[in-house]
Each structure stands twice: as structure tokens, then as C-alpha cells.
Amino acid sequence: MGIRDHQWTTAWTITAAAAGISLVAWKVSRRVRNKGEKQITYSLQYAGARGSLPSLYDHTLTPVFTETKGFPKVYSIGGNGTSTEHLEVWVLDSALNKWTEILPASTHDTGAGVFAKRVRHSAAGLGNAIYVIGGYTDKTMGDVLKFDTDKEKWSTPSFLGDLPSPRSSHTATVVGKKVYVFGGSGEKTTFNDVHILDTDTSTWSTPTVLGEPPSPRYSHSAVLVNDDRIIIYGGHNTSAESDIWFLEVETPYVKKQRELLGKEVVAWSKGVIGKSPQPVVICGPSGVGKGTLINKLMKEYPHAFGFSVSHTTRKPRFMEQDGVHYHFAERPDMEAAIQEGKFLESADVHGNLYGTSIAAVEAVADAGKRCILDIDVQGAELVKKSSLNALFIFISPPSFEELEARLRGRGTETEEQIEKRLKNAKKEMERSADTTLFDHLLINDNIDVAYEELKKIMGLDNAAVSNGCKRSEEFQPEGRSGHSASVVKSKVVIYGGLTDGGNTVNDLLVLDTSGLKNGAPGTTRGLVWTRAVLRSDLSKYANLSPTLSPRCSHRVVSLSPTQILLSGGFDGKQALSDSVLLNVNER
């Protein structure tokens, strides 16, 4: 994708060289309308007009907010592009719009001379401390440096615990007082591990990681959303990645697991574009007719619904097929998988272990179908607390005698089992009227009447879904690495990067996370991509048309809830010196 995809509007250009000020500014705007959404305006202007940053890429930008000022100071550390041998530190006073170099010779107190030039490191700012983690000098680095922004001094702090192994092009994201390091490239390995630095205790730890992690990668982006999860987008492994991942660090699920396991926990959830139909939990005592009703639904709407195939330790009944009716499992195996966080819920039911694996629910959602779960009340309670935003229906028999007659009539259980099931049925029936758990109570007396009622509850009383729930074709940008990401309200703004084939790009992508649903354990759905195309009035400003050229390895930082600073980058041939403000306004 090239510049032809972008049209720009030059609103104004000023050069005030005569006044001794090199100020070049422009304003470019584009209104992006999404169905039912507010109008968003993206506008660009140059920053750092009074004293500029040298051409740099593979550097870091870290904002440091002081209590007295609304605008942060932004520290640029290291990077490629200049001929200096030392680790450069530049500071932008965003209120004054001025970049100044902090001279390292006067600020370094280790006695070991100035630190050598470093690239592809990460930097995490907490208060007046900026931690510079890893990176590359003449080899891949595994050390951590600390820059005190008040004293303008470097130090090499000591830590408890094991530091991440040497790496570059990784990410470090600040959440509260902790720094989460993910991925990166070692001398011979590419990583997908997670390390946590607790800056309160100066301790590094490796957390218990729940869920399926993304593939190893470097030059990805990582930003915090919702204050509880880090979005990892793109990056490079053997090719440019286009997937979206959530590293959950403070979500209710992670907090609960941390409490249960008594140790540091993070959980992965894969980001999925678009909404998926709401899953349905069907609950009710054994023998009430849940399976019978679900079978009718599957028969009438084979393309619309998918059954979540549970795991169980009970033995298969005659005609039951492994992988179709249940995944029949041995208890130790199932317990181990539950411990590993692979289950959405599990419960001891009538003396056996039953559970819904995350994979079972995902398989249905991935097929674009509405997921039906047939589980007991304990399972329903757990699902209610999980991130699965389901519809809960309790099926009741017309009488207890009728329930017993159906269970006996089915002829699948021994007398002992029947008695156990009937005893449990009484307890389950007591929960049927719990409106905090169940959205609907349905009495299965006459099967045809009950089925029609079920269809009504599920919104199927017209023919609209008979062809299934077709997935909408969502816009999916091409994979990339070396791009930038920043957050404006619930939107992640991605700029540029390097695609497969070595092309640098200059598209502005917006990932809307306002519709986030689900999450770990499982996937995070409801993400929407849009491409913000900047429009121009070329007829009026043909010879002044400014462009923000294609680039990778640039850096961005949020200055305010609506303003992003972008600096430097590499266009495939040379380092770039732009410092640009991107204003994102929602009306």
C-alpha cells in the first residue's frame, strides 16, 4: 500500500525562518464515519518546532507527567540514525514545543563513562524513573538501566529475581507499578514469554501464563486498554503477523486466578474482529428434555447453531460417539487440563466430572455459529461469572413425577444413578426461579409447544436465521511489524510499519475496542478495524501537499487523551526527523 491511497488536505503552512524560528506546521483532517458511531476527526501538525529531534529510529519515547503541568515531558532515548557513539537522551517540553538534548557526559554517575549507543530497547516510565530494558549495542543486551528524569542521571539498579534473557525489539508496558515485558528477538531465539518487573520491590518474576500464547515475535506493538489488558498487535516471526492478542493482567478472571493459585498470573486471549452471536446456556434437571430440544434446534437450523461438546469422565452410553456427544476423558487428564486453565467451567455432576473447554466454545464461534451449551446449574453459575456473555435458559418439567417417568423411560441409567439424579434434580429445581442466574424459565410439557417457546426466546420465531448466522466481511489490514500503536479513548491508533516484501507503509488504522466482549479464558470479540484515510484539497494546495511518508521503527506516545506525538522512523533508505502531533477528536 502506498501514498496513492492517501489524499491530504493542506490547511496551512507557515515558514518563519526570517524570525529565526523554523516552524513548519500543517493541519490535515479527515472525517471517518462508522455506522452509528460518533464522527472522528484526525488532524496532523508538526511538533517540536523550536529545537528539533535529530533523525532517529529504533529509539524510545517515554512521557513523564508532572503534577503541575497538563502536558508531559517526553524523553527520547537511544536509537539509530545519528553518528553519535553514546546513548542519546533528548527531552521534549511539549508545553514549549521544544526538543533539547540532555548531555550524557554530565549526567552519568556510574564512573564507567557514558553508556554506549543502544537501539531496539524498550523503555518504561514510572514517576521520575525511566527503565531502559535490553536492546542492542554490539550485541543483544540483557541489562536494565535507569534514568532519573529529575536528576538527569543514569544508574544501573540491582534487582531481585531473574531478568528477562537478552533481547531487542520487545515491548515493555506499564500497568500500575509493574512493567510487563513481552516477546522480542534474542541472538538465536524469538520470544513469546512474559516477564514482570515490580518497581515497588525491584523484583523480576515470570508469571503463570494461562491460555494459548501468541507465536514468538518481535517489533510488535503493545498498549494498555481498559486498565486491565495489554493489546499486542502484529510483529514479525517468519513473516509479518496480523493477529491481535490480549495479555490480561488485571481482569476479573486474572485477579480470581491469582487469588486461587496464590501467585502472579497473566492470561492470553485472542482478539477476534466482529461480533459473534450470543451463546445460549441450556440448563435443567437430568431427563427434563434438554438434549431433545437442542437436537430439534440443530436439525432445523444446522448452519446457525453449534453444540459445545463437553468433556466428561462418565462412560459412553450405547451409541454415544467420542467427540460428538462428549469428549470422554480420564479424570486425571481432565483435572490437569482444568488446572492449566483450558476450561471455561467444570463441575462434579452426579458423581462424574463434566466441563466445557474453551476450545469447544471457540470451535463453534470460529465456525460463525451460535454456541449452545447443555450444562448443569453449577456450570451455569460459573459461566455466568465468566466473560462469556450468554443467554441462560432453565428447562423445567411439568411435574416431578413426569421427570422421573422420562428419566426411567430413557433407560440409560441404573437404579442407583436414577436415584442420584432425581435427588440432584430437586436441588436444581430450587434454582429455576433465580432471575439473577436465568433469563428465562421454560416448562417442557408438550415437546412441540416447548420447542416453539424456545425458538421465541431465542428470537427464532421468524425465518430470518434459517440460512445461519453469516459472518460479515470485516476489513482486515495486512500484517506488519515496526508499526506504532497508541490509545485514544477506546481506540488503538496504528500507524505505518513494514509489511511482507519489505514495504514501509503510511496507513492510519484504528482498532475500536469499545465493543469488547468475552476475554480470557477464551477469545476477546467485538473488535472493529477501520482505516482512516486522510483527504486532500489538491487543487488548492497542489504544490504544498504534505505527506507523512511511509515508515517503520518510528515511535509514538500519547500526550493527552486526544493527542499523539509521533517521532522519527525509517523509510527503507534513511532515518526520518519528523515530530508530528496527531489530534484525534470525537464529536
Ligand SMILES: Nc1ncnc2c1ncn2[C@@H]1O[C@H](COP(=O)(O)OP(=O)(O)OP(=O)(O)O)[C@@H](O)[C@H]1O
Ligand atoms: N416434552 C416431552 N414429553 C415427553 N417426553 C419427553 C419430552 N421431552 C423429552 N422427553 C423424553 O425424555 C427423555 C429425556 O430427555 P433428554 O435425554 O432430552 O433429557 P436431558 O435433559 O437431556 O437429560 P440429561 O441431562 O440426563 O442429558 C427422553 O427419552 C426424551 O425422549
Ligand SMILES: Nc1nc2c(ncn2[C@@H]2O[C@H](COP(=O)(O)O)[C@@H](O)[C@H]2O)c(=O)[nH]1
Ligand atoms: N457443568 C457441566 N455440566 C454438564 C456438562 N455437560 C453436560 N452436563 C450436565 O451433566 C448432566 C448429565 O449429563 P448426561 O449426559 O450424563 O446425562 C446434565 O444435566 C448436563 O446438563 C458440562 O460440560 N458442564
